[in-house]
Amino acid sequence: MRRPHSGWPWLVLQGVLAGSLLLLFVLPIYALFTYGTLAQIEAAARNFAVQEAIWFTLYASGVAVLAAVVFAIPLGYLLARHPFPGRSVVESVVALPVVVPHLLVGLGLFLLVVPGSPLYHFTNEIGFPVYDTIWGVVLVMVFVSAPYTVLAADLSFRAIDPRVLEAARSLGAGPATAFLTVTLPLALRGIVAGLLLTWARSVSEIGGILVLAYTVYPGGIYNGPVTSTISVLVWNIIQTGNLADAAAVSSVFLLIAFVLFLVVRVGERSGWVPWRRGDLLP
């Protein structure tokens, strides 16, 4: 659609600015895929330590998303539906993890559960040891990524016209039925978008993990070999100076992440997911 005053210099300027940003997004990924040879990427994909780190990353981030479902959605609902005193304070607290540098998140959590502290004994006691375990990784991931789900749930619940819920009630639905048949389906699209962000943010986390769970030993729900997330593995390889291997391992993980992303997107297009096409992803 043509708008008034959109002369060509203006269009060229817009194109150059937008194009520069897109290049910034694309070029580093391109560099990762092309630094080494295809054979190196294939070798990385066959490497047991790489496979283990990828599984571990998907596993831990999956648990983090589950934690967001259990804890973040109710918090979002609370913020959207009940105007309680101090709500703005709670909203600021929810925004906090986005501001705090992630290395500091790890440090803060580490100081809480440092061996010898009361929380260290308590978490060991109840079977959730945190330091250098999968729980530590999950804790860091939830800290940095759950706000996206809280925010998305808050906005999605808030966007529902309360009169729609009143209609449901007067049509014979009790509070629980109205929530399950009307509130939740209407908010689902937004919540799923939030969960996807939470997952993406969890997968890409490294700062906090480096401090709290640099090496993860088996225990709890994790029984694999000593390892940590793929980001930590890549960090270790970079430290050795072997950039080609680091790039190859990164490429393997990026391919997997892109495939997962694509599955969600295609699922949306084909309509076999309960939210409607086009609203979740650009």
Added chain:
Amino acid sequence: MTTWSVEGAESDLDRFHLGPVDLTLPPGRVTAVLGNSGAGKTTLLRTLAGFLPLAGGRIRREGVDLADAPPEKRGLGYVPQGLGLFAHRTVERNVSYPLEVRARLDARARSRELLRRFDLTPLAERHPVQLSGGELQRVALARALAAEPELVLWDEPWQALDVEARHALDFVFEELRSTERIPVVVVTHDPTLAFSVADSFLVLRRGVPRPVTDAATLIAHPSDPFTARFVGFENVYDPAALAAAPVASLGGWLASRAGPEGVAFARPVVPAGGAVPGAWSGVVRAVHPTPEGLAVSVRVDALRVGLRVAPGAPGTAPAIGATVRFDVPEGTVHPLG
């Protein structure tokens, strides 16, 4: 056949107080709730529907007190403003919703039958976002009727409908009266349509109800400026507008006939051609044609007065700025309040 009665019902919402409202709602009768914005019309519906607690009085269904009944147990169909349709369900699944939550085995058959009655069968698989205003209204009503409610509460049935769709709703009210035989309460701003469907009228003013009346009484004895304008009086003046007028002027003459809330009178009729004697004279400010002749707005001192000029020969319409003489027959003047 259920009769509902509202006895001295009161409700408080934030700093707004509604009531006490007395209403009898017999089967097949339509009660229109009228009033300005903020008069408490929607508050009354939400109180009846059970979303706002009663601060006093009673609501009974066939004599049974509903004080402790939550909205889902009241057996009524509430159509809120904006209709409250479910955007994530198709038309058919909207209509079958009340039957699904009751786990009724005839959900499919009954919703199909309602879709047919309301001319919605071709739209069954669409979502609300794909429908027109009139279609949405029909879906909302079909859904409200699905579980055989014993009272329908309808907030602004004609809102956001074009002229054709508004008149199409007459058939819906005919269904409610004759086929369903259930009492209906509508909230509306539209006088013509309210008069065409409602049997009785409840006027609310800042939360305080006037006694329930019928259309003839409402027109013969408008109780306040809002009602007077609502029933079609164009010349309505509150006491403040008349206060400063000299005794000998039209304003002074009206002031001596005004009630505590002012005065209203029907449009004086002026014969076409103009030059007739009349007690008052005004300067023409605006003229526009209507099916009943020309509506002429004149200025008399500080008052704006609406007149009607009977249809006459072409070229006889009063010109802007001309002076027109008219009378205000004593019998057409109604004190308010």
